[in-house]
Amino acid sequence: MERNDGFQLSRRKALAALGGVGVASAGAGLGTSAYFSDEESFENNSLSAGELDLKVDWQQTYNGPIPNGDGEVGEHPVNAYPDTAVDGQSYGDGLQDLDGVRYSGAGELDPVFDAADVPACCDCAEDEYYVTYGGESYCVSAISGDESTDEFYDYDTGEWSSLNDDIQRRNTTVLFLYEDDEGDIHLFIINNELDNTRSSDNGFVASVTVEGAEGSQWLNAAWIDQDEPGTDIDAYQDANGSNVATADWAWQNRKTDGGVLGTLDEDFALRVTPALNNAATYDGNSVFQDQTDIERLVLLDGDTSTEVVLEDTVGTDGDLDPIVIHSSCGIDSGAELDTPAVFRSQNYPDQEHLVELDDVKPGDTGEITFSLHLCDNPGYVWFMAGNFSQDGGTLTEPERVAMNESDPGSVTESDDTGTLADYVDVTLWYDDDCDNTYDEEMETPIFEGTLAGLMDELGVAEGADEESDDFSGMLGLDADPNDGDDVECFPAQEGFCIGFEWEVSTEVGNVIQGDSVGFDLGFYTEQCRHNDGSGPDGNGTN
Template identity: 30%
Template sequence: MDGGSIPSVGIPLLGTQIMTDDNTPIGLSRRHILGGIGAIGVASAGAGLGTTAFFSDTESFENNTITAGELDLKMDYRMTYRGGRGRLAEIQNNYPNATFVDEDMEPTDEDTGVYLLDQVPSLDRYPTADGWVRGANSIFNPETGEGEGFRREDLVDAGDLDEALIRLDDVKPGDYGEVTFSTHLYDNPGYMWISGALTANDQNGYNDPEMAALDELGLPTDDPAGEGQLADAIQAKVWYDDNCDNIHQADGSGEDSGGVDVMLSIDTSGSMGSGSGSKMEDAKAAALNFVDNLGPNDRIGLVTFDSSGSLVQGLTLDHSLVADDLQPGSAGITAGGRTMMDAGVDLAANELTANDRGVDQVIILLGDGQPNESARPGNDDVQNAIDAAADAKNAGITVFTIGLDVSSGSTAQNTLITMASTDNGTTLYYDTPTGADLDAIYAQISSVILTGEAVIAEGSLRDVLTELSAGIPLDANLDDENRVCFTNSVTRCFGFEWELPFEVGNEVQSDSVAFAVGFAAEQCRHNDGETNPFAVADD
């Protein structure tokens, strides 16, 4: 391809609104649900007997207040670009902090041709892919100041950005870019939507190579100020990036696949509790839903760990055998004892390696605390659990870990983070403060290893933005037949990628596009999620 540049491919990041090319709001402003309501006082009363108060009593309910809640949608993002070698200095004109990254998305001094353009929170604070993912997926406790999670003040609204998010010049066939958006709901759960708009698709005149290419394709060459070909040439995709790794996991375990082998390893120590509403019952219910979504060629097994480890059910295609062990109450597994986490890993790994059939092997380990017993020799229970996970990973097993009600920044959380596998810079650790979020977390893991991450829109850039323009409802748990609210305690990632294919020729020279992608949230309580805020905004 000969010469040409493509200026200002722009996405204003929208935690708050969609902007047109003249910065006029199109969509819904980010909602603070309800305003302040102030205070209400309650009167007190005294009681006497006859005219002489030998006995008296005063009951006073004072300082009563009612304060409205809030809903605040905040964003972080990470943006990469595969634009060819030797362009770092050029790209840094638009992105002063841009850096080369290696295949694991870690910054490197080598000229890889792949650039980490920008991320929020900043590159200085989270310089590595692993650090950024931990920040996105972990929880920061503002009361104690502990935890690896992003702080609320680290995150952005659309209005925080001084420039368009994507602003690339001299894009050539073969170039590729990706943005991983992470959404954070504060104060309340919410329904969420995604939207978009193509705001410009300009021809920007013709040069000789472009004229020749357009003539060859039978396309008109008499409208230099009209629409260009770039919006139709660029291929784009938006998807649920359930492991936040910047890559769309499209392979599932359908009827025609070889399947996957999964060992569930569940903490049954005494701290998991018992009875309705306990962590034990929540863990069983969420794991049972995961089992229900397995494909016919997937094998599943179950290990528990407390004061010892137990292989409850070996790998089997008969999913009902594991489902029986996940029934409520005493009909299924129960809690009691200490936490021998290394046995929970070793038993699961041994079952997988002893029955290897050449498919992907996965351990999903759920724990609610720090290891305090070991099956392995030595007295360092934490290190033994970490070593067991390392051995499993070295054997080619992917280890997912889930922290249920573990304190941010605690040894328990750090142990589970260290035990988890990493993929493209992503640590496969999922954090939840309550058992109510486990269904959505298991659904995320399911989409990575079983069904494939769901695509929201795919096609040419024009097609994708046209589909998004009406506003598409997002779902926190695609495995549930009903639409599920997004919790305000678990971060969710969404991927947006674009590519100018190699086969595109001179017909796009000097063309440019501008577009917007936005998110909106509405509180779940007192709403049914049926009213599309982007559709309302357009009426």
């Protein structure tokens, strides 16, 4: 898909389909009324074509005049996608979020999740939650009940355990979302089974850390503490304004332990990191050894009988991947985007293109962090540019002097073809932490130079195909840029960020007065399988 709107999202689907049904049978008979027979059948066979879909979202900032800021100059958001509409408008505040959960690297607070974590590729139903664990993804539903969380957990002080055996599993840590009788959502975590005859004499230990995205309202959530001996549960807000809740559980043999976190906001994102067996702590200290009692990690889906087994063998070390839960997921791309409205924000309510700034001065800077998500299959990815053009605009007297100080009167309108791109410094880099800032010591540059130099690097000639929808230049990206010369494919279902920063040189004078530059940016992908990364023209770069 391509659009001639200053920004393009491209994708290529490689499809192959084949289907067939086979039936084999044999029979033999002797006599007139008796026979032998046999039939082997293979029914409902199918092969489905795979998909390759590249989804791109972004956060753009500008360090320059703030719209309606009474002349104030500073860094502020220009636009972002996704960006939830606010105040009944068709646009948002310019900071990247999905239904209120913040993913932007811009702004005053750092969210727990970044743009690479935007759940771009899923298609969960409206009443489902998107869960990822260990490279796999699931759409799950909350368990709906007509009881409060206390009643559903059914904690008994005499047993020091939950009496709801439907949510218990032997030697297992169980997690699920529960919608109570008031319609509020809670996160349940329960360990082991009451009267578990398989338990060792050592008892059990488990810990968990739950992080929530800034912008979600679950900072008001608290553990419903079952308040039994040997339990250390804490909920707090960490230093950067994001939300963290922790729990350390130690309990006796043949008992259960756990807790309930809530109420969660209607829109939320959580990172739940279990630490079981030897990885468990108590009050932040590692005090347990040779604990192997927790064997499985299970997520309940929609009811107490439907299990999603995340780990079937936990192991002694018990150090597990995070479980990430998003209340919303899925973004549009390409032709599905609502353009030009997608480029608008509170600061720029009339913008119709990705980059559209008309009063840029020397010293002004801007940045776009694109986050890319390959859905379904891994792929090679290229950065693209095209439709590069410059315009000299109105020729002013100061510009005449700058162009020919000794004889400014000899400079004519035809001489002023525009040179702004030669004075715009550009950095293109792998933004590993998606924070809209280039870290020269930690992050890898893709290109450093001028905007004109970038176009030259890509082989994009000024003025070529100016009215075309085609990109004429491509620059190959590498999933592992610091590992030798071979170009690595980008994995499916994992996001990554590319930063594009520009700055008008403070050393330039009047020579750029009134000049403008136009260009298209985009990305292109091809499936990894059956390709070598050389690109559509075979050289891997242009």
